Amino acid sequence: MSQMLAVKTENLGRVYQIKRKRGESGPTTLVALEGVNLEVRQGELFGLLGPNGAGKTTLIKILTTLLTPTSGRAFVDGIDVVENPQEVRRRINMVSGGETCGYGLLTVEENLWMFTQFYGLDFKTARERIQYMLEVVGLADRAKTKVYHLSTGMKQKMNFARGFLNDPQILFLDEPTLGLDVQTSRILRDFVKRWVRERPGKTILLTTHYMVEADELCDRVAIIDQGRILACDTPANLKKRLQGASVFKLQTTPLDTLEHFKQLPGVTQFAGHRRNGHTELNFILEDENALVKVLDAVQAKGGHLLSLEKREPTLEDVFIHLVGRGLSDEESPPERIL
Amino acid sequence: MATQVLQRETWRESLRSLKVATWLGWQIESNWTDPFLFAVYSLIKPIAGAMILVVMYLVVSGGQTGNPIFPYIYLGNAFYIYVGSVLMGISYAIIDDREHYGVLKYIYVSPIQVYFYLLGRGVARTLTGTIAVIITLAFGVVVFKLPVNFLAMNHALFWPVFLIGLVGLALIGILLAGVTLITARHNYFIGEAVAGALYLLCGAVFPLDVLPKFLQYIGLGLPMTYWLEGLRRAMLGTSASPLLAPFSNETILIILFSSTLLVGLISLSFYRWCERRAKEKGLIDMQTMY
Ligand SMILES: Nc1ncnc2c1ncn2[C@@H]1O[C@H](COP(=O)(O)OP(=O)(O)OP(=O)(O)O)[C@@H](O)[C@H]1O
Ligand SMILES: [Mg+2]
Numbered sequence: 001m002s003q004m005l006a007v008k009t010e011n012l013g014r015v016y017q018i019k020r021k022r023g024e025s026g027p028t029t030l031v032a033l034e035g036v037n038l039e040v041r042q043g044e045l046f047g048l049l050g051p052n053g054a055g056k057t058t059l060i061k062i063l064t065t066l067l068t069p070t071s072g073r074a075f076v077d078g079i080d081v082v083e084n085p086q087e088v089r090r091r092i093n094m095v096s097g098g099e100t101c102g103y104g105l106l107t108v109e110e111n112l113w114m115f116t117q118f119y120g121l122d123f124k125t126a127r128e129r130i131q132y133m134l135e136v137v138g139l140a141d142r143a144k145t146k147v148y149h150l151s152t153g154m155k156q157k158m159n160f161a162r163g164f165l166n167d168p169q170i171l172f173l174d175e176p177t178l179g180l181d182v183q184t185s186r187i188l189r190d191f192v193k194r195w196v197r198e199r200p201g202k203t204i205l206l207t208t209h210y211m212v213e214a215d216e217l218c219d220r221v222a223i224i225d226q227g228r229i230l231a232c233d234t235p236a237n238l239k240k241r242l243q244g245a246s247v248f249k250l251q252t253t254p255l256d257t258l259e260h261f262k263q264l265p266g267v268t269q270f271a272g273h274r275r276n277g278h279t280e281l282n283f284i285l286e287d288e289n290a291l292v293k294v295l296d297a298v299q300a301k302g303g304h305l306l307s308l309e310k311r312e313p314t315l316e317d318v319f320i321h322l323v324g325r326g327l328s329d330e331e332s333p334p335e336r337i338l
Numbered sequence: 339m340a341t342q343v344l345q346r347e348t349w350r351e352s353l354r355s356l357k358v359a360t361w362l363g364w365q366i367e368s369n370w371t372d373p374f375l376f377a378v379y380s381l382i383k384p385i386a387g388a389m390i391l392v393v394m395y396l397v398v399s400g401g402q403t404g405n406p407i408f409p410y411i412y413l414g415n416a417f418y419i420y421v422g423s424v425l426m427g428i429s430y431a432i433i434d435d436r437e438h439y440g441v442l443k444y445i446y447v448s449p450i451q452v453y454f455y456l457l458g459r460g461v462a463r464t465l466t467g468t469i470a471v472i473i474t475l476a477f478g479v480v481v482f483k484l485p486v487n488f489l490a491m492n493h494a495l496f497w498p499v500f501l502i503g504l505v506g507l508a509l510i511g512i513l514l515a516g517v518t519l520i521t522a523r524h525n526y527f528i529g530e531a532v533a534g535a536l537y538l539l540c541g542a543v544f545p546l547d548v549l550p551k552f553l554q555y556i557g558l559g560l561p562m563t564y565w566l567e568g569l570r571r572a573m574l575g576t577s578a579s580p581l582l583a584p585f586s587n588e589t590i591l592i593i594l595f596s597s598t599l600l601v602g603l604i605s606l607s608f609y610r611w612c613e614r615r616a617k618e619k620g621l622i623d624m625q626t627m628y
Contacts, residue, residue: 016620061620064447068617089449090347101440103362105369117358118448120350162444 006077006170006203007040007063013071014058014227032058033227036072040205040220045196047218048207049315051323055227056207057096060174063205064094077169092170095163098178100155104148108139108158111147112165119166126165133161136191138184153180160188164195173206177213189217211316223319230322235315242313242321246288250281251306252298264297266290269320278306284317352451359458363427366434367462380466384423385474388415391543392482403482407544410578412484413570414542416474420467421507421536421562426529427463428456428511432518436625443623452613453606456515460508486573495587496572499594503565506598513605516612520621541566545579554581561601564594 014033020026033055040046048056061067062074065085074081076088102111109130116126134140137157147155160176173192177185196204208214214221215235222232231238245268258272261281269284283294298305311317370376395411402408436442445455478484514528537543539553540562546554557563558581567582568590577583585593616622 061623066443066446066617066622067620068614086348086449089447092447094444094447099440101444103366103439103441106362106365110365114358114362115444115448117354118445118450120354159444166448 004042005039005075006042006044007038007046007205008075008078009036009038009059009063009072010074011072012036012038012059012062012069012074014055014062014067015070031227033062033069036224036227036229038222038229038232040203042203043196043201044219045193045204045206045217047214047221048205048224049209049211049214049221049319050207050224051209053226054209054224056209056224057174058227059224060094060096060172060205060207064092064172065089091168092172093163093166093168094172094174095160095176096174097156097160097176097180099159100152101159102147102150102155105146107144107146108134108150109143111158112162115162116165121166129165129167130161133164136164136187137161138187153184156180157184157188167199168202170203170205173204175207175209177208177210189213193217211314211319215315221315223315223322225323231318238315238318239313242284242317244287245313246283246285246291247311247313247317248281248283248285248291248294249307249309249311250283250294250298251308252279252281252303253306255279255298255301255303257301261294261297264290264293266293269317269324271320279303282317282320284313284321348451351449352454355450355452355454356458359431359455360461361458363431363459363462364465367427367466381470381473384419384467384470385477387422388419388470388474391415392478403484406576406578408482409484409486409574410545410570411543412478412482413475413486413573414566416471416478417566417569418533418537418542419470419474420464420504422530422533423463423467423470424460424504424507425511425514425533426527428460428508429514429518429529431456431459432515436623440625446622453512453609456512457508460511464504464508492572492575492587495568495591498591499565499568499572502591502594502598503562503569506561506565506594506601509598509602509605512609513601516605516609519609519616520612520619536560536562539563541579541582545581547579547581559597561594561597564590564597568594 012033013031013035016030016032018026018028018030020028036059038059048059050056058067062069063076063081065081065088068082077091079087079091081088103114106114112130112133113126116129121129130143131140134143137160139154139157139161142150142154147158150158156179163171163173176192177188180188192204192206196202206213206218218235220232220234221238223230223238231241254274254277255272258270258279258281261267261272261283262270266286267283267290268286271282273280281294281298285291285294295305367380368376370379392412392415395408396403399405399408432442435445446452475484475486479486510532511529514532518528538549539557540560541557546557546563549557563582567577567579567585568587571577571587571590582590
């Protein structure tokens with residue numbers, strides 16, 4: 001096996017058994033991952049981009065030895081995660097965002113200190129790293145605060161700091177910025193990028209459903225949906241797949257039905273959202289000429305054009321192209337401010 | 339060579355896990371903002387629990403503390419404080435970490451040695467339990483004229499029995515931690531529940547002789563039976579159980595040791611099995627929402 005791979009999966013699969021009460025119908029199993037073959041190189045900041053329920057967390061749990069796969073194999077730093085979990089744990093760490101954890105009755109500092117001790121750091125190194133990470137996440141003035149007096153976001157920041165304490169060889173970040181404010185998210189993203197750049201050989205596997213996070217942060221991105229990897233490449237190469245295609249964003253007065261836009265000639269992909277007060281239409285067109293048909297169709301539905309924008313393809317467009325729907329839910333647009 | 343390095347690493351991890359978990363357990367246990375509440379919860383509650391039966395006996399017997407059954411009951415109840423606190427201390431760590439603090443998965447992602455981690459989490463309760471036991475015993479000697487002389491008792495029997503018994507309890511605690519790991523819901527007091535269930539079976543209150551035959555056999559299979567018997571013999575010089583009387587002190591010690599060893603083997607492999615189940619079912623980071 002190649003020494004240079006930080007993570008490698010071979011036909012990895014995971015099926016969950018779902019408990020059903022008597023009388024309830026529906027399937028009793030759920031395929032969360034299927035035939036996943038992934039190779040993350042050492043030193044890479046690798047992104048796993050996918051919508052809710054795609055299987056991102058499931059994959060992270062398997063790689064961090066918390067969950068057994070139901071088929072296939074997975075290696076972290078060349079070590080089989082099922083056969084030798086302890087050896088894997090010596091080299092990794094993991095942070096999952098959007099949740100709060102920590103011993104409420106200990107202070108921030110004590111919580112972090114405890115983990116440095118599980119990793120066997122000497123006191124001096126432990127102190128320095130804790131201090132450094134608290135400054136990174138902006139909790140330095142809260143070091144002596146008990147965790148149950150922290151806000152949800154602060155707890156999440158503390159957990160983020162915990163992930164870096166042991167200077168892991170491979171770090172797994174499961175939606176690390178989920179639920180954090182825009183400014184904090186940016187700070188953490190910058191730090192993640194810096195951390196991996198300044199430490200040759202260290203690897204980060206990051207999951208996200210924020211397009212920008214994958215695009216601006218990651219060396220390579222795998223797009224995952226419904227438990228399958230659909231594409232895996234650098235963001236630039238992924239976007240090149242849409243080269244020649246024209247990507248348009250239209251805003252119109254509210255339209256009732258959006259279905260027929262998909263069927264228009266020259267439309268490769270279409271996604272539409274109703275926003276308060278207007279309708280947003282995103283098209284990937286074979287070429288610009290198809291736009292005329294689109295505008296006709298808007299008019300035919302009684303809509304008026306509010307704005308029209310031609311964009312460079314984004315990862316989200318690639319995603320729509322591959323999956324046939326948007327990354328985000330209908331209502332909540334992905335965070336675009338960075 | 340490589341395996342030697344690995345083994346040394348494993349030992350370091352074990353020691354660290356034990357140390358940090360002990361520290362953590364103590365932080366959690368002693369983290370009462372009100373020392374009065376701490377005293378009530380950690381000391382008065384177990385002492386009161388131990389005294390209930392003593393008081394009942396005194397009422398029923400009309401205050402006869404001279405009957406040999408009285409010190410039998412008294413010591414049994416005093417030391418039984420340990421059973422509840424050690425079993426709870428260890429098995430509850432899983433619930434604490436997973437459900438209350440949401441950290442079990444992060445602990446499981448770090449290179450801990452889980453048995454030592456769990457043992458460490460039980461140390462704090464064992465310490466508060468020890469204080470409660472000492473107070474109960476002192477109270478017995480002073481108020482009820484319990485015929486125990488701490489200086490003149492059979493130390494050569496007492497200490498091995500005492501320590502092996504505690505280790506045995508800790509091992510059963512690990513077994514219960516395994517049960518907790520795979521049955522997250524409604525399992526909050528498994529430690530105390532099991533302690534309660536074993537209470538009658540291991541001769542804490544009255545000699546096994548009064549139990550129906552088949553329950554006697556269960557009792558004879560429990561390390562705690564020999565633990566309590568050994569402690570009584572060491573402290574009182576005699577035993578009030580005709581069933582156990584034929585066993586010499588050495589035999590009691592040997593049976594205690596081997597049954598503890600057996601329980602240990604069962605507990606540790608059972609915990610590993612539970613851990614595997616938990617990983618298969620994705621239970622290590624499950625949080626039961628209420
Ligand atoms: N313990 C479980 N039991 C049953 N099904 C589960 C369990 N955990 C996850 N699933 C299912 O597996 C699928 C993948 O879930 P997973 O949490 O991996 O998705 P995700 O990509 O992390 O999504 P999100 O962006 O919402 O975090 C989902 O359909 C989910 O319902
Ligand atoms: Mg997830």
